[in-house]
Amino acid sequence: MYDIVLMHAPSIYDFRKRVRDYGPVSDVIPSTPIFEMYPIGFVSILSQLVPLGYRVKIENLAVEMLMDKNFDVEKRIKGLESSIFSIDLHWLPHVHGALNIARIVKKYHPESAVMLGGLSSTYYHMEIMRNYDFIDFILLGDTTEPFFPQLIDAFQGGGKLEDVPNLAWRENGRIRINRIEPPERYIDSVRLDYRYLIKQCIRNLSVKSALPYSDWIISPSGMTFIEKGCHHNCVICGGSKFAYEHSYFRKGVSYRSIDNVIDDLLSIQENLGVPAFIIGDVHEAGRKYEEELLKRIKENGIDIPIMFEIFNPAPESFYVNLEKNVSEYTVEISPESSDENVRGFAGRYYNNTGLEKTVEYAKKHGARKMDIFFSIGLSHQTRETVLKDIDYMDKMYDRYGSWVHLFTSPIAPFVDPGSLAFEMNEKFGYRIFARTLNDHYNLLEYSKSWVDSLNYETEWLTRIDIGRLSLEAGYLIAKMKKEKNLPGSNIELIEKFMNSISHDGANPLPRNYIGPIIYEKDELVWSKNIKIKNVNCFFVNLYRGILGLTRK
Template sequence: MKRVDVALIHAPSVYDFRERPYVHYGPISDVIPSKPVFDMYPAGFFSLASYLEERGVKTGIFNLAAKMVNDPRFDVPRFLRSLEASVYGIDLHWLVHAHGALEIARLVKELRKGHVVLGGFSATYYWREILEKFPYVDAIVLGDTTEPVFFEVVQALEAGRLDKLGEVPNLAYRDENGRVRFNGLRYVPVELDELRPKYDIVVKVMVRSGITYSIPWSTFLKHPVTAVITYKGCTFNCLACGGSRFTYNVIYGRRKLGVKKPETLFEEYKEITERLKAPIFFVNDLQVLGKSYVERLVSLLRSERAGVEVFFEFFTPPPRDFLAVLRSAEERVYLQISPETHDESIRSTYGRPYTNSSLKAFLRNAEDLGFTRVDLYFMVGLPGQTPENVKGIGSFFEELRRIAPKVVDAFVAPLAPFVDPGSPAFHMSGKYGYRLFAYTLSDHRKLLLADKWYLMLNYETRWMTRAEIAAATYNAVESLATSKYRAGVIDEEYFREVMESIQLARRGGRPEILDSKETLREEELYPMKALNLSYLTPKVILEIAKYMVRS
């Protein structure tokens, strides 16, 4: 029997995916660490656990999705019967978890007596439908920042004071008489320094929960990658993104970026690298915080020089002087940018307002300054794209490769499975050339049960049906893989594997993808090495031993 005050639980996208081996998930998760059941929990689990533990709330993290992937015999109901908590917090952040999160919520309510609380972007967007149609959910914490809110909820529920819930901001709940209540979204902090994760606490929580239950995603121990969330909010309006400026403003009430001081980001970086010598991804484009901010951050990183790979991402190509600052952060520095398409007009319409010439200048500078690699991400399913149009990705990659032959790599994936709820395209689909097949949470739950990945899509465009989006995706992968093979980025064996996988998919076959990607090798995405003792520092080994003894 595991006993905690709060159990943070991550569900697979579809709860019974192991009973559905006939499903062809396709390339929907090919360019992220997760498997097609999206077994990676939100980074907010770490900050939530840290905040609660510091205030005396015994917390556990339980990644049921990853456990189900890694252990085919793992019995979820049996485990839930053994997991005793006052509050069960289940993330419904990405809408792709609409089925699994609510099925786990139902099971928890059937098997345990605790309170079920949901949180995340999708839970925020659909709070009313969830509380009206799914009686096994007791409350929903709303917005992009929920640590203090959730703590107040836990205090009230553990004390049996449901009357106190009416005083908590950012909360929707069912009161003692079964009526749905909404307290308004009033807590949207601009300063986030006090809410950062504390990694000594994270280690304690993971050991208490069991490492195999609390890993961030199923292959983390094989290919570890860590992250630092640099800020919350966005200054851009990509059409299908649930983290766009429009969505943050209208749905989550964020009108200003939520930021941390450079010193805070450095503390997170330092606490991670003191425990794990694995790549660190700085999430979001630091350009929006200003050059002086980045200069201060990089000066701190340079003083530490932990010897790990660091990743920086951009939403628009940065100027050379900005790149020069980042180059000194570590010996091996990787950059990422998502042009989305080789077609400038389509890119601009989608929300990435820059030209191919500015992209080329960025790559030229990255090559000159000696960055380790620049990864480009392309997408299929944008307004204006056709199955023929996307074939130009390959030749565009070759053109960019000639400009920066030492550093450029590229990947392509479909916009899948959903146009995000709350995004500009979700609210104004016709205006932007989209046609949607689902608007409610219940409709999206049904889509996730389709047996082909393109039938899971909640959209088509004026230019492509869902089947044509699938065809275009494989056309784009074929075009890019061919050009990468010509350029020597991938070898003949790898190229042949990709081509065979595409041909199998086109014939209606279902490649085994729970242990691999459909259109690329997982190790190409990040500098990946198996997690072994060389990755673990003496500090974390001692911490693990200490917490295991205490347990």
């Protein structure tokens, strides 16, 4: 019997039975189009509860379903016993899977509480509490870890539900929203201690149910973050300053203490031995924060490869610091478009000279590689500007060869609720096709292809344009890379998909393909450098190997 089971649902619950064209919606992230990666919050909730003696289990149902076509979801759910079942609805593309899993959990466990958490469930909490009676609770906001113990205690009779901060619940059919705590106050109560993940795997004799994503066995990584909230207002982003202020109760950016970030990195190194991704712009956190964090990485003997992200081009001093303190590092930046005008309309205000300088500094100061991301589906973006992106990539590849990795991908399937594009769509030239949670559920339920499930189009590109252009761009990039002898995607596969965007079923191939199309997942791997520091690392990586060999 558990106190709480943290469940991650696939994007579309019955994806294994559907005939659907999933498209390149997840080509530039570690997940498949089923979006099987659970939020980092699962590890922080585990780290919050286990030291206090609560019995917690992570159940990544999406990974289990993907990795084993015979995996019986209902049987697994029926066999679990827990006071509370908590399902993440952080990223909206999980709406279909999360609601269906919640319904099944309630069917088999009517006495248990079923709850949701994450930004999307926060955004839609009133609609959920009104219309989905199989969901009992939602913990609202971006930092809810500290409230889990109180919620479990209250549900088990050791307190009152009305005292649990940030809780949406029902009392005698009436929806109640408890007091909302300022998230800024709790930033340092969040820890990511991967030890507890390993312990749960050992105790349950199962790694699969706790895997962050299915390809983790091939290209593993750990994560930490330095901040919550954002200083920027990228137009399509549901994690922007605007979105946090208007939808998620956050008034400003909170930075985690350097001690906590270092502890997380040490935990990744000691328990997993895999590369780590630091979420949040370390340079933007200020000179003092940057210098102290990087210095402490070195002082603490952290030598796993680390990926850094920057929101704006960073100066040379940043790379000098990285070179001095981090044994192997990679940097990523998302200019969105090579067209400075389009980039500005997307909410990023730097020019190509600045971008190229930062790339040059990274190269000069020993970055292992640099990832640069462009998007399709931006305000003021046209076919011509996307083709200009490809010319730009051409020049970058000529200059840097395989050291630089350039990606372009569609904004799919949804622009985020809470983002400027969603909330002020006309101002930014977006047409929005789905407003409510149910609208989004229906988009996934009834669409036959990823193009039909887009919740938007722009004044400049229709849904079909976005679909066609994404594949055309992928095709041109793959061709260009082949000509330059750079590793790239399967051109024939992209061609097949290009021919299948017809919406009339005339060319059903290659539907039901769940995998990368315009990029190979290998292109995302920033390091295969695994450090076996101790027995935990040894067993994690041994099991990874075995799982890779036995993958069904």
